[in-house]
Amino acid sequence: MTIVFVTVVVKRILLPGLHDYSQHTHLCVVRRKRRNFSKQATEVLNEYFYSHLANPYPSEEAKEELAKQCSITVSQVCNWFGNKRIRYKKNIGKFQEEANIYAMKTAIVATQSEDSPHTPNSTGKS
Numbered sequence: 074m075t076i077v078f079v080t081v082v083v084k085r086i087l088l089p090g091l092h093d094y095s096q097h098t099h100l101c102v103v104r105r106k107r108r109n110f111s112k113q114a115t116e117v118l119n120e121y122f123y124s125h126l127a128n129p130y131p132s133e134e135a136k137e138e139l140a141k142q143c144s145i146t147v148s149q150v151c152n153w154f155g156n157k158r159i160r161y162k163k164n165i166g167k168f169q170e171e172a173n174i175y176a177m178k179t180a181i182v183a184t185q186s187e188d189s190p191h192t193p194n195s196t197g198k199s
Contacts, residue, residue, distance in 0.1 A: 110153070114143035118150070122157055123175035129158055 110118070121139060122129050131139060131154065140147045161168050 110143065110145060110149075114145060117142050118153055118157070119171070120175055120178070122154065122161075123172045124179055126172060129154065129161075 109115075118139060121131065121135070125131070131150070136147050136150045140150045143150070145153075
């Protein structure tokens, strides 16, 4: 569970026609400064996005797993994917290069896992 703190500030604004501040009080919410996700979190999200490009809509279970891996909330994962899909569609040519990079990374990882022995006994004896 993540707790988000919001600071409430009471501002006193003297509106036209009022003679003192006691007649009107204005509440406003002060938002915290926007922060980017860590490079590692962005990498994890991009890898998922580009490896599921045909259907870049993670299941609820996948969203929870991604949130856990990235140390962010499920809501943040949903927002990131929504924004990424929109930006990808707007700039499909620009993102094609990024997609190719992630495709190469996936292929390299797959090749490395094929080359590694699958059994604990790698001597070849049964």
